[in-house]
Amino acid sequence: MKLDIEGLTVEYGQVAAVRGLNLTVGHGELVALVGPSGCGKTTTLGFITGFIRPKSGRVRFDGLDVTDLPPQRRGIGYVFQDYxxxxxMTVRENIRFPLDAAKVDRKKAERDVDEIAGLMGVGNLLARRPHQLSGGQRQRVALARALVKKPVVLLLDEPLSNLDAHLRVEVRAEIRRLQLDLKMTTVFVTHDQAEAMAIADRVAVMNNGDIVALTSPSTLYSRPPSLFAAQFIGSPQINIWATDGPDEALARRVIAPLVGDGGAGLLAGVRPEHVMVGAGDIKATTTLTEPLGRDFLVHLEVGPSSIRSLVPAAQGALLKTGEVVPIAMERSHLLLFDAATGHRVEIDEAGTRREDDTRETDGGLAG
Amino acid sequence: MELVRFSLGARLLRAVGVALMLAFAVLPLLWVISIALRPGSQAIYPISILPTSLTLDNVWGVLFGPTGIGLGPYRNAAFYGLSSAVITAVASTLGGYALARYNMRAGEGILVVILALSFLPSASRIVPLFILFSASGLYGTSQGVILAYAAGSTPLGIWLMAGAFRQIPVRLEQAARIDGAGTVLTMRRVVLPLALPGILVVATLAFIDGWNSFSLPLILIPKDTAQPYTVALQRYIQEIGYGINWPLLAAGSLVALVPVLTVFAILQRRLVRVGGLGGAIRG
Structure with a gap:
């Protein structure tokens, strides 16, 4: 099933929660909506379900306009954040409820419940009541209830945020495996960029009520279409230096190999793992080292500018605070942004600037 | 948690206070029982606190004896009370749901007015009701009494049900919608089962209100037609020429206690267990 949202605008009083959003999710595709709280991602989900009436905008399932259908007639599967x-009701009654509502024959309904419960690993819990279940088990029951009626589209609203950290990774992988098996068209809402990257075919980064980046996780990370996306995705956060202001000296030096004119009006961005410590022609002072396990996050200073670098733990452990070390930036991973528009800028051989248009063209799985 | 320790004096004072309140509530009841269960010969001056022998003669007499009021008045009171309980439960459920779920600007104001109405003494309604019922032909009918009872019980009922519905997460209703359930199924399978403890409380309060009601039926029902026991028992105060017939009056009151205590005995666990929502939202 293909999901289309066209020109969605939702207003709460005078405030626009979503402004002119367009999104297409292809058959069997999983798109993650990610963004800071208040960016409009849950509102968008509410529009797909039919609980939120838009000021304007249409939603289509396989081309069929369902904008005016009430929620109960849309055939959606939904997993709430709090399940x-x-x-x-018992677990069995919970999972059977959508089938009862659809007046499915009782015998067939029971068979379907057994099947999906087995698939979700809750087959042995069917007689229990919700208060006897752990968080992870409730999560699976909610998922089973959403899937039992074979929904046209699966919507997941922060489904992992109430789970323990270790369980989160486990369930995330389970959801992805299941979604791929069932070829379920899925929209996954989260505020956790790492979760979005891990699970999605394409990630839609939202800000201020619109999608500001929509592309595959790897492209989003290596060639983010905008400054906002670059800063939102990736932890520790990307280094950004402006060619005017306090970071001018460092910024101009970093981008000098790429641009002849000194790069006025540009921002230079380098992810921490692409700042190499131990060789290079920039001298930096170590101000703090943080062990992160596999890596060390090293905070450095060059003049007034600060730099974050990720180095292997073996190397990081040897660095001392106050030590002056040579550093270098990997040129191939250097990102440039237009300071005025925030769009990523590419510079060709002739030195011409061209703005990234990933937002409009990248289709990912969709098509 | 910090344990608050009272001095011996404070604890004694508190114990005395509780004992006084308890005595105020229980002593008249014990006295009624004491009078009701003693032979009539012991119910005249000089009277003893405790009877020397116990008998059910008075209870028998009030129910089946020649000067008894019979079973009818109890049946009437039960019919009025139960009918009022049903009407109150339905009206309170509908009204409470509307106040809890629909985002009415005046919602809070309406709730306050409703609560204030429920505190008005029933006596304040009697004259207007009498005029209204006389004019509308409801005077002397059981429908009229039942309506009057229900009207008295519904304000508090709506207020209680609004609170009960507010405890049910809207998410559950949305989940039911997404699961394909329309309004009726959402109500029947999700909302009402979760509101059932509240509905039982409201119905019970309405029944007891109706069962115990005295002044409303006294005014609204003419003599000798379908009176509840509260009104019927009056004959032992007014109509007998030899003062008040205390033994039968007490026995009649004692019988009236039975349904009230029975309802509480059956429902007390359900009434207290207001929760029932564990597990809907993350634990």
């Missing part, structure tokens, strides 16, 4: 399992 919203019916507390007075």
């Amino acid at each position: 919203a399992i019916y507390p007075h």
Whole structure:
């Protein structure tokens, strides 16, 4: 099933929560909506379900306009952040509820419940009541209830945020595996950029009520279409230096190999893992080292500018605070942004600047 | 948690206070029982606190004896009370849901007015109701009494049900919608089962209100038609020429206690267990 959202604008009083959003999710594709709180991602989900009435905009399932259908007639599967399992029903009754609502024959309904419960690993919990389940088990029951009626589209609203950290990674992989197996068209809302990157075919970064970047996780990371996306994706955060202002000296030096004119009006961006410590022609002072396990996050200073670098733990452990070390930036991973528009800029052989247009063209799996 | 320790004096004072309140509530009841269960010969001056022998003669007499009021008045009171309970439960559920779920600007104001209404003494309604019922032909009918009871119980009922519905997460209703359930199924399978403890409380309060009601039926029902026991028992105060017939009056009151205590005995666990929502939202 293909999901289309066209020109969605939602206003709460005078405030626009979503402004003119367009999104197409291809059959069997998983698109993650990610962004800071208040960016409009849950509102967008609410529009797909039909609970939120837009000021303008249409939603289509396989080309069929469902904008005016009530939620119960859209055939959506939905997993709430807090699961919203019916507390007075057993697990079996919970999972069977969508089938009861669709007046599915009782015998067939019971078979379907057994099948999906087995698939979700809750087959042995069917007689229990929700308060007897752990968080992870409730999560699976919610997922089973969403999937049992074979929904046209699966919507997941922060489904992992109430789980323990270790369980989160496990369930994330389970959801992805299941989604791929069932070829389920899925929209996954999260505020966690790492989660979005890990699970999605394409990631839609939202800010201020619109999608500001929509592309595959790897492209989003290595060639983010905008400064906002570059800063939102990746931890520790990308280094950004402006060619005017306090970081001018460092910025101009970093981008000098790429631009002849000194790069006025540009921002230079380098991810911490592309700042190499131990060789190079820039002298930096170590101000702090943080062990992160596999890596060390090293904070450095060059004049007034600060730099974050990720180095292997073996190397990081040897660095001392106050030590002056040579550093270098990997030129192939250097990112440039237009300071005025925030768009990523590429510079060709002739030195001509061209703005990234990934936002409009990248289709990912969709097509 | 910090344990608050009272001095011996404070604890004694508190114990005395509690004992006084308890005595105020329980002593009249014990006295009624004491009078009701003693032979009529012991219910005249000089009277003893405790009877020397116990008998059910008075209870039998009030129910089946020649000067008894019979079973009818109890049946009437039960019919009025139960009918009022059903009407109150339905009306309070509908009203409470509307106040809890629909984003009415005046919602809070309406709730306050409703609560204030429920505190008005029923006596304040009697004259207007009498005029209204006389004019509309409801005077003397059981429908009229039931309506009057329900009207008295519904304000508090709406207020209680609004609170009960507010405890049910809207998410559960949305989940039901997404699962394909329309309004009726969402109500029947999700909302009402979760609101059932609240509905039982409201219905119970309405029944007891109706069962115990005295002044409303006294005014709204003419003599000798379908009176509840509260009104019927009056004959032992007014109509007998030899003063008040205390033994039968007490026995009649004692019988009236039975349904009230039975309802509480059956429902107390359900009434207290307001929760029932564990597991809907993350634990």
